[in-house]
Each structure stands twice: as structure tokens, then as C-alpha cells.
Amino acid sequence: MGLIHIDLFTTLDGVAQAPGGPDEDTENGFEFGGWQAPLIDELVGGQVTSGMAGMDALLLGRRTYDIFAAYWPHQEEGADGSIARLFNHLPKYVASRQSRSLEWANSTLLGPDPGVAVRELRDRHANIHVIGSLDFVQTLFTEQLFDRLTLWVYPILLGSGKKVFADGVVPTNLRLIEPAVTSPKGAVMHRYAIADGVPGVGDMSA
Known part of the structure; x- marks a missing residue:
């Protein structure tokens, strides 16, 4: 059975709206589109690229799909050519x-029940990556329809904006599967696998 990877960029206070550019998602008057750009460095870029190893499908929400479809088909000859060729x-x-x-080549609309559709994708692909797609990710969190979660956490606070865990989640255990990576500009990558069971409790005063 294939793996569903969720890849997200977030601020320290959990805002993941529009990291890439000013016009990416201005819903609810969000004014900080492109907040990730000043904090990108070679280490982040290298880790993001290496994290795509083995990717054999993309699973995207509508808004992220539209952003990608407008950009990546025209980038194969540019600096991001290797990523563009992969995505295309x-x-x-x-x-x-x-x-x-x-319109983007090799694109398919999921069926009316995304939960059923995602489970079927696991039978077709080994490593399916969900990039951004924050609204759709809430469904995956709620239904525990993911196997890996990569969070890049950036050292800024924005206060308002769509959050990584906006709608709450099912109590879930996660396991850190490799050491955290810290970039020169302070971004920290955490890569987790979903684990069995539910979070335990105890009494620290005992």
C-alpha cells in the first residue's frame, strides 16, 4: 500500500496560508502572502528537493492546483526546471x-467522496505527496488519511491566517522518523510518521 505524504510550511504560530506569494491566497484579507520567501535558503531548497525522492503522484486541493497549473508548465527551462519536469x-x-x-497534463479530478478516492490512490502509487492544499489537508487530518507529515516551521509570528490544524484533528500519535533539520535562517524541518494508538496520559506529580 502506498504512502500519503503531507508537506507543509508554517509559521511558529501555525499559520500556513499563502507562503509562496502575495496573491496566492488573500482570503479573509490575509496580508502576508509570500512570508516564506525572505527565509528561504539553500538548505531549505535542498531538503525540499530531496524530500521529493520517490514521488510518483501529486494530490492537491483546488486552489493549490490552480496555482501550480499556472506556474509549473512554463518552468522547465528555468532554474526550477528539474522540479517542473517532475511535476509536469x-x-x-x-x-x-x-x-x-x-488543463494541466496528466490531471484527474477525484470522485465525490475524497476519502474513498484517496484510499484507492494508495493502491496505484507508492509515494503520493500533498503539497500545501491547506483546506483539503484538514480532511486528511480529520480522517487520518496520511502516513507522513513534513512540517517546515519558520521563526515568525503572523497572528491571523489559515492554520495547519484549523479544524482540529483526531487525537493521533506521531513518530519523528529523522533528526530535525535547522536552516541558517532558522527554519526547522520536522518529519513524522503516523503511529499506532492514541496519545497517552500520565500524572507527573506521582
Whole structure:
């Protein structure tokens, strides 16, 4: 059975809205689109690229799909050419509540029940990556439909904006599967695997 990887960038206070650019997602008057850009460095870029090893499908929410589809098909000859070629040729699955046409090559709309559709994708692919897609990710968290979670946490506080765990989650154990990586500009990468059971409790006064 294949693995579902969720890859997210977040501020220290959990805001994950529009890390990439000013116009990426201005919903609710969000004014800090592109907050990740000043904190990118070679280490972050290298780790993000290496984290794509073995990726054989993309699973995206509607908004992230539209952003990617407008950008990556035109980048194969640029500095991001290797990523563009990968993304352009991979199968891409899109979660959307509305029927719509998908112009980006190799793109498929998920069925009306995303939970069922995601489970079926595990039978077709080894490593399916969900990048961004913050609204859709809430469904995956709620239904525990993921196997790996990579969080890049950046040393800034924004206060408002869509949060990583906006809708709450099912109590879940996670296991750190490799040492945390800290970039020169203070971003910290945590990579987790979902673990069995539910979080335990105890009494520290005993």
C-alpha cells in the first residue's frame, strides 16, 4: 500500500496560508502572502528537493492546483526546471467540490467522496505527496488519511491566517522518523510518521 505524504510550511504560530506569494491566497484579507520567501535558503531548497525522492503522484486541493497549473508548465527551462519536469509528468489528482475541466497534463479530478478516492490512490502509487492544499489537508487530518507529515516551521509570528490544524484533528500519535533539520535562517524541518494508538496520559506529580 502506498504512502500519503503531507508537506507543509508554517509559521511558529501555525499559520500556513499563502507562503509562496502575495496573491496566492488573500482570503479573509490575509496580508502576508509570500512570508516564506525572505527565509528561504539553500538548505531549505535542498531538503525540499530531496524530500521529493520517490514521488510518483501529486494530490492537491483546488486552489493549490490552480496555482501550480499556472506556474509549473512554463518552468522547465528555468532554474526550477528539474522540479517542473517532475511535476509536469507526474499524475496529478485534484480534490474539488465542483465539476471542472483540468488543463494541466496528466490531471484527474477525484470522485465525490475524497476519502474513498484517496484510499484507492494508495493502491496505484507508492509515494503520493500533498503539497500545501491547506483546506483539503484538514480532511486528511480529520480522517487520518496520511502516513507522513513534513512540517517546515519558520521563526515568525503572523497572528491571523489559515492554520495547519484549523479544524482540529483526531487525537493521533506521531513518530519523528529523522533528526530535525535547522536552516541558517532558522527554519526547522520536522518529519513524522503516523503511529499506532492514541496519545497517552500520565500524572507527573506521582
